Amino acid sequence: MPPLTPNPYSPYATADPAYRHLIPGLFGIPPAPGSLRRTACGRLAVVPDALDEGIARALGENRPEDLPEGICPDCVTAATTGRTPPGTGTGACGGCGSITGHGELCARCRQARHEAWRAGGAEPPADGPDPA
Numbered sequence: 001m002p003p004l005t006p007n008p009y010s011p012y013a014t015a016d017p018a019y020r021h022l023i024p025g026l027f028g029i030p031p032a033p034g035s036l037r038r039t040a041c042g043r044l045a046v047v048p049d050a051l052d053e054g055i056a057r058a059l060g061e062n063r064p065e066d067l068p069e070g071i072c073p074d075c076v077t078a079a080t081t082g083r084t085p086p087g088t089g090t091g092a093c094g095g096c097g098s099i100t101g102h103g104e105l106c107a108r109c110r111q112a113r114h115e116a117w118r119a120g121g122a123e124p125p126a127d128g129p130d131p132a
């Protein structure tokens with residue numbers, strides 16, 4: 001199986017850009033491609049266009065050894081054991097002031113700004129990750 005490509009870039013993603021992260025669907029509904037969603041490892045990443053069925057099968061059958069290379073090890077741990085890695089600490093969101101574990105901005109503000117950035121017109125933050 002070829003190694004996976006990382007999730008698509010967003011200046012508002014907080015997940016490690018070197019890996020493909022698992023993004024669980026809600027109530028069995030797959031997340032919308034291109035949106036910024038919570039990963040299994042507790043960060044935020046962009047939903048890829050095509051979900052890899054090999055990943056879902058390997059996880060559903062609890063065969064992590066069948067997972068392709070390039071997948072986030074923390075996401076695999078979370079998906080197979082239910083344990084999420086410790087967060088990076090909490091602080092006040094610079095957008096709305098709510099307490100968040102996602103750094104300068106909370107998940108809600110990041111998602112809103114990600115959508116504005118996708119639509120064009122919004123400046124990416126200076127502290128975001130570099131484009132891949």
Ligand SMILES: [Zn+2]
Nearest residue numbers: 021041072075
């Ligand atoms: Zn992850």
Ligand SMILES: [Zn+2]
Nearest residue numbers: 093096106109
């Ligand atoms: Zn906020």
